[in-house]
Amino acid sequence: MPTPADAALLQDRYGAADAxxxxxxxxxxxxxxxxxxxxxxxxxxxxxxxxxxxxRAIPVLFVDTGRHFPETLAYRDELAERLGLGDVRVVGxxxxxxxxxxxxxxxxxxxxxxxxALRKVSPFNAALEPFAAWITGRKRxxxxxxxxxxxxxxxxxxxxxxPLAAWGAAxxxxxxxxxxxxxxxxVARGYPSxxxxxxxxxxxxxxxRAGRWSGFDKTECGIHxxxxxPLISET
Numbered sequence: 001m002p003t004p005a006d007a008a009l010l011q012d013r014y015g016a017a018d019a020x021x022x023x024x025x026x027x028x029x030x031x032x033x034x035x036x037x038x039x040x041x042x043x044x045x046x047x048x049x050x051x052x053x054x055x056r057a058i059p060v061l062f063v064d065t066g067r068h069f070p071e072t073l074a075y076r077d078e079l080a081e082r083l084g085l086g087d088v089r090v091v092g093x094x095x096x097x098x099x100x101x102x103x104x105x106x107x108x109x110x111x112x113x114x115x116x117a118l119r120k121v122s123p124f125n126a127a128l129e130p131f132a133a134w135i136t137g138r139k140r141x142x143x144x145x146x147x148x149x150x151x152x153x154x155x156x157x158x159x160x161x162x163p164l165a166a167w168g169a170a171x172x173x174x175x176x177x178x179x180x181x182x183x184x185x186x187v188a189r190g191y192p193s194x195x196x197x198x199x200x201x202x203x204x205x206x207x208x209r210a211g212r213w214s215g216f217d218k219t220e221c222g223i224h225x226x227x228x229x230p231l232i233s234e235t
Contacts, residue, residue, distance in 0.1 A: 020050060078182065093119050101114070116222045142208060
């Protein structure tokens with residue numbers, strides 16, 4: 001497994017490089033031991049397109065929580081076919097875990113952290129086990145918790161790669177236009193950030209994550225978190 005020194009070395013060499021260079025460096029360094037993680041959400045297509053131009057066979061992990069918008073699942077299938085992604089791995093909670101810990105499907109309304117731990121974090125951690133590194137689509141502009149995001153970081157025994165960290169909304173839009181990439185259908189309906197259906201509301205493009213977990217003091221599902229925050233409990 002990698003060490004913090006691996007992330008520091010990569011950050012020193014490629015931290016200021018363009019997104020494609022960061023991706024290639026990560027794929028070369030962790031050949032066969034790296035995956036893209038995608039929600040197939042509002043901004044996902046840019047990272048997926050960049051990855052596909054380099055290696056269409058790279059594993060892409062998608063956590064199906066059982067609570068996604070139907071539009072997200074259709075968009076996932078559309079992008080996988082259009083971009084030629086040959087290894088999209090759909091993971092999710094076991095029916096037994098859901099029946100034990102969220103039998104009536106309401107946990108998101110009174111314990112969103114617990115719901116995320118059950119439906120996203122636990123199955124994601126299991127799926128990530130074979131990999132030494134993973135690629136995310138996070139950007140600094142998305143939230144205060146991401147404002148200092150580096151291109152390479154070390155967390156929980158793995159290197160996280162954030163090739164789009166320095167990109168803004170205008171950069172994403174310009175790239176999508178240049179390559180004629182399809183937009184998630186919910187974006188046009190006022191959803192600039194898209195997660196599970198019960199916990200996602202329309203929001204302003206100036207504060208895209210304001211529509212996530214509305215009414216709760218929560219900005220991350222637990223897969224991504226500031227280094228100062230602990231893991232979300234899975235109980």
